[in-house]
Amino acid sequence: MKIACDIDNVVADFGKTIDKYAKYYNPEFDMRDVKDYDFRGVFPDGVFRKIVQNFQHSGEYRNMSTISGAVEANHRLYEKGHQVYFLTTRNYYPSIWMDTLFWLDKKGFKFEEMFHNLNLGKLPLIQTLGLEVLVDDDPKEIEEVSDKNIPCVIFDQPWNQEVNENLYVKRLSQWEWIVHYLDDLESIKNGKRQA
Numbered sequence: 001m002k003i004a005c006d007i008d009n010v011v012a013d014f015g016k017t018i019d020k021y022a023k024y025y026n027p028e029f030d031m032r033d034v035k036d037y038d039f040r041g042v043f044p045d046g047v048f049r050k051i052v053q054n055f056q057h058s059g060e061y062r063n064m065s066t067i068s069g070a071v072e073a074n075h076r077l078y079e080k081g082h083q084v085y086f087l088t089t090r091n092y093y094p095s096i097w098m099d100t101l102f103w104l105d106k107k108g109f110k111f112e113e114m115f116h117n118l119n120l121g122k123l124p125l126i127q128t129l130g131l132e133v134l135v136d137d138d139p140k141e142i143e144e145v146s147d148k149n150i151p152c153v154i155f156d157q158p159w160n161q162e163v164n165e166n167l168y169v170k171r172l173s174q175w176e177w178i179v180h181y182l183d184d185l186e187s188i189k190n191g192k193r194q195a
């Protein structure tokens with residue numbers, strides 16, 4: 001299957017980086033308390049934008065941790081014949097694009113292509129490329145894509161708890177389970193249900 005996969009907070013632990021910066025302004029801050037996907041709200045006005053802009057000089061994008069199990073799962077997906085396309089809303093700075101490719105390579109991710117700056121939404125690209133499933137933590141992306149009857153996995157995070165499961169939306173918190181789920185989807189698509 002052709003899989004569309006988000007990067008931040010799905011394979012890269014962007015939350016850990018935000019947590020570090022936010023603690024600078026508020027030592028009591030805890031990323032697990034964030035209930036809104038719009039992370040700008042955890043900083044004083046205008047600060048989030050500056051922080052993200054500063055990433056291009058900071059090397060943060062090259063040094064992020066991976067989400068637990070993400071690399072192993074990515075390799076399993078390729079062993080099973082799936083293809084992964086990374087789709088990210090990270091912005092257009094060439095250095096960020098380079099840092100993201102550097103990071104994916106450094107961590108050993110396998111993928112077909114990486115697209116960034118998709119601030120207008122991932123649905124058009126998913127449809128153009130014929131991608132068959134989306135793995136993302138952004139409630140808006142999940143809603144837009146699942147509304148077109150394209151299956152989605154919402155990667156369980158504190159800030160997307162309002163998203164309900166339905167026929168096209170599955171909530172999962174572990175990459176190991178996502179691999180199983182994607183295999184099941186593939187079987188259903190091929191008309192054979194797994195025992």
Ligand SMILES: [Mg+2]
Binds near residue numbers: 006009010
């Ligand atoms: Mg994300």
